[in-house]
Amino acid sequence: MINNLKIASIASYDASGISISELKTVNFFYGANGCGKTTLSNFLAYPDSGVYEHCSISWEGGRVLKTLVYNKRFREQNFGSGEVAGVFTLGEATTEDIQHINNKKRQVSDLRGVQVTQQATIGAQQARLDDLKEVFTNDCWAVYKQYEGDLKEALRGSINTKPNFRDRVLAEKQSNGSQLLTLDMLVSKSETLLGEQPIRIDTIPLIPAYENLVTLESSAIWQQVIVGKTDVDIAGLISKLDISDWVNQGRNYIQESEDCPFCQQPTIGDVFRGQIEEYFDESYEQDKVRVTAHQMAYLSLTSAVLDTLDRIEASEASKIDSKLDVDAFSAHLRALHSQISENTLKIQGKLEKTSQQVELTSTAPDIEALTVLIRQANDLITPHNQLVANFNNEVTALKQSAWRFMVEQLTAKITAHEQRANGLQRGIDSISSQISTRSTEISSLDAEIVDLGRNVTSVQPAVDEINRLLRAYGFTNFSIVPSPNVENYYSIQRENGELALETLSEGEITFITFLYFVQLTKGGNDEGSVTDDRVLVIDDPISSLDSNILYVVSTIVKDLIRFSKDGGNNIKQLFLLTHNVYFHKEASFINSRSNGDSHTGFWILRKNQNITSVTAYGISNPIESSYELLWREIKDWQRNSGITLQNSMRRVVEHYFKILGKLEDPTLVDQFETFEEQQICRSLISWINDGSHTIPDDLYVQTPDDSAERYLAVFKKVFEYTNNIGHYEMMMGDAA
Template sequence: MIEKIEVRKVGSCFDDNGITLSDLRNVNFIYGANGSGKTTISKIISKPSSFSVCKVTWKNNTDLKSVVYNGNFINENFYQSTDIKGIFTLGKESHDAQKEIAFKKCEIDKISDEIIKLTQTLEQKKNESITNENEYEENCWKIKQKYDQSFQDAFSGFRNSKRSFKEKCKQESKNTEQLFTYDELKTQSNVIFGSIKEKISTLRKINYEDLNKIESDPILCAKIIGSEDVDISGLIKRLNNSDWVKQGYEYYKLSDGICPFCQQQTGEDLRTQLEEYFNDTYNQQTEKVKILIQGYLAFVDSALLQIASILSNGNQFLDSTMIEQQERLIEAKYQTNRTRLDGKIKELSNCIKLDSLINEFNIIHETINSANKKIVDHNNLIDNIAQRKKILISQIWRFVATENSINYKRYLEKHNSYEKAIIGINGTLQTKYTAQKRINGEIQEIESKITSIVPTITEINKILTSFGFLSFKLIEANERGYYKIIRDNGENAKDTLSEGEKTFITFLYFYHLLKGSNDADTITTDKIVVFDDPISSLDSSVLFIVSNLIRGLIDDVRAAKGYIKQVFILTHNIYFHKEVSFCKNRSGTNKLCDETFWILRKKGSISQIESYESNPIKTSYELLWQELKYHTERNAITIQNTMRRIIENYFKILGHLGDDDLINKFDSEERVICRSLMSWINDGSHFVNDDLYVDSSPDTIAKYLKVFEKIFELTENAGHYKMMMGNIDLKLPTV
């Protein structure tokens, strides 16, 4: 079942801090006004994966199927199709099969308990194995710290990580190199590592093969002007102002035929001549200039970055001074060339010549070649003693492994023991999972042979008839496994039901779905049930029945009967909350060990939640009297329950008087009537699905109300009766 729900930044009610419902039990009551976020909580329980910022924590990390009654359920199961998908049940005719399924469910529950215990043991062994690893790691690190100063070159690559040093120690435990003393190894290390340096990578060369081609491209000196075949070209050529005209032409294209210089309207001929003057050839040459300049700038910028990278490397064989000198020359020429290129872009008719950078790059190239030659010589020198260094490092690790041998032996014994246990537990778990899967398959096979939707149709129709819903009923649809709602004349009633009728039949559908399934293979699946405001659009009589149905489910959960393991009830209706949360086994106001109470309320626009040690929506004694006082304005079906609750609260709980004590207060002639009252209110206050009937006529109610009043008179509590009834004359007949 669910142990904790964390709601964060979802919907309009919850911010980054959100709310947390922790230490959840089998039965959980959540009261909150409309708009406080109850439906959001029900949706999170229904499908936690759809809310990435929220979290649902399951007991033993075992998630169960969530079945939620809310607006989404009504829409998905009632409004979307002409027929309603049937609920498969095991049926009354399959008693032996049900017993067999119950037995197999017990087997599964037993296996599940064993899996939980095995999982806990597995986790314990894994934790012990981790502790063993950590202890060995610390022992290895102590040795590293002891010899780090002397053998830091041999420890290179493992000095900054405890884990990597530990793994290296494991690897070297089988080292068979010749064993030397610490003093011998230290002397050899000073000689070999003291004068030897690491190999150095050669420097990367700068590729400038295309630079000369860019610098000498004829386009830079080309005089790019418009076509000379146009009449206007003569004037432009004589004035030598092609670039100025080009700029004006760009403005002219935006001025809707008005000259940008003289502000006068021009003819279409001028536009045509300008378009022909600045033709495709002109545009192609212009684009070529731009591409050339972009390539030049990109190359030099990249080359300068490479030069900076080479200098930052700090290579001992590189003439950095020479490189820096060429770098400064390149940067100076580059700035000059950029200015010339900017001028070319602005006035394409100009001829420019770039200061060449070839000489500087040639010098840099030669300097890098010289350094690389020295690096190759250096690396060749190192290769001659690399083998000796390799042997010395291996000898040092042999020394470390020998000193660490006792620690390693102790570690290895524990490690092998834990690994053997973990492998064994995993094997047993796999066997349990296989058995669990096999038994589930057997249950599904039994279910598939005996499941039917007929018992559900019968039960729902029986309840509808019992509560006066006589104008419609359920029948099997033509499509196997579906229901249809019809009127008495056989017409489809689905689209003509009132909101109250839709709500009630949808709730009954959900109620029976809890006892069965839409899928014939998953009837006996363990589940969590959420009721999100199930009494909207219902009158008081239906509210009373819904609360009794839910209370019956809660009783089954508390008794561990059936396949419902946890219940959440979310409501904004105070009367419904009191009815559904009523439990005669609750001592005083304190909550039972298997239930929680919460109030969800808004502070500003953000919802907050608070848990309570007792039911915060108290069983209001005054509310019961109010129900009695105005019984003629409300449905008669609740009056028996109201009378019973008043007598229980006032006489049985506070006065410690039982039914017989009250009955004996009457004379022998009236005693029969009082006993009849007690039977009547007790029978009418408990709902039994199979035997439900309603026979509460006004005369019957009036008769028993008078007996009810006389109980207070005979027990010397007439003053209390008058105070609670507010001196209202009920105009009851004399008994």
């Protein structure tokens, strides 16, 4: 049966629509013409039509039943031509045949009942599983949020929704065997790999042959005292005066003349010249050449070293992401420049005064510090370049490691979730397997029922039953006969043999189509569908009927209602829609009661501002009589937009005071004491008479809220001044 339904965005149902829940076995819907009843019945007949894309039906246990709908469309489709499809029923079946079929159907019903219970159990288990998943999903998301700032880019691709992230975590738990890295390592790699695609960085060149430079700086030659030959006569004087370097410089000024370059006296002779040359012998010159050679080597080495280091400094300082500690490098380089400049001056002094001892400052500490900085930078550049060379693979590995890290953070929660979820899923799978087994049993029983029904079904019993009812209710000038043209079809024929369909009155067509529908509820248009379970929808079956036939139809409908509530047959649910108060009252009055029971529900459809709404009344029948309905319209005037208020008030006054009380309008007016009150009463009578015969155009006239409130107060005073306030309070529900 249908548990719930929704109708929206069709005819007078707006986008919000209406939702009808807690439907019963028998459901009464009352509503005025044009309030949406036919739209509701057409939807139930053709729920898959494209025009109902915003409507929905919820079936109990998910089992969709055949729906038979009696409405205007049914009449047009089945009686639009001269031939009517036959109805197969079990009319010729023996008591034993019917009992055998009913036993099979009862077995099917029992099995389906168990399935419904099991489906409900699965639903409850699934709800628990869904709740468990939601909690776990939020746990996963909370961990993601914790590391979102650091790992968002690495995890990108499965974080567009919480469920997607949860599913990815569970999948990675099963398949991810990548290396588990620390968060710092992941962040570092992410900065390299997930920003702009990195490019290769050239390694920094090492300082060329700086070991030779250090060796030169520690050479013994800088401490060596280089002087002339000591066994020459003049050597004693030079040594005593410590003027070896001065004399050596003066040698370049000794000319062929005998004028001394030192004292400018004619004292230079061959002997003196000979002693000078002998003093500065070949050994002296060789030592001096060695000093010069050391100087040239030092200048060459330092030039190469400083040139290399200067270029490194300039290059790395221009890079935003240099791996070199440029500040420390520059500090050591400035110190090195200073040291080399100082050593160069010392060496130059040694050449000028070879007898002096000089000590060069060692550049080794700064050069070694610079070398360490270069190597440290290269240690960072090398793996960076390896990443560049294997970029795509490294990005993939990073993302895998990021997911591995997330799984590690959630390991305890994953284990707990899987244990509980797997237990619930095993229960669901077990029950589903049982449902599947029972479905096989049901299919087998259904096939047996179809075979049994096929052997005992016929269209003739339906013909006989329709004709019997026609004769019983006075329709004697036509009957249903088997079609002479098409097997298992009917024709409507006059007593003289003429076809009667085109000459039937509207009431006759309505009645005969309803009788045909009733037979169809007991059978089917083919042998295989006779025993199918079904839902019945009856929409205004008394349209165009005489009042005496109304009671006939209501009696037939009550039989269908009792048949539906019995539960041991193929009618599983019934919907009755009508606008006729009397028919509603008659059809709903069963077993000396007008209110429903646990199997019956009541609803009223209303249309306000061209929009349909629904009110549920549970098992309480809201339609007791037309008079009570008028009072209900007055009580609920705001819900009904006030359009029917004047008409309802007029009819109450006429029925209660004029027809029952024999009081005319002037008499009612005279009950008011003052002239002003009498004028107000006359105004009320004029107002309700005016509004009861016309319906204002909603496009131009707004709901008369102020007038309605004012005249409702006068309406009450009419009952008060005529000593009928007790009746007013009873009908309005205002009695204390």
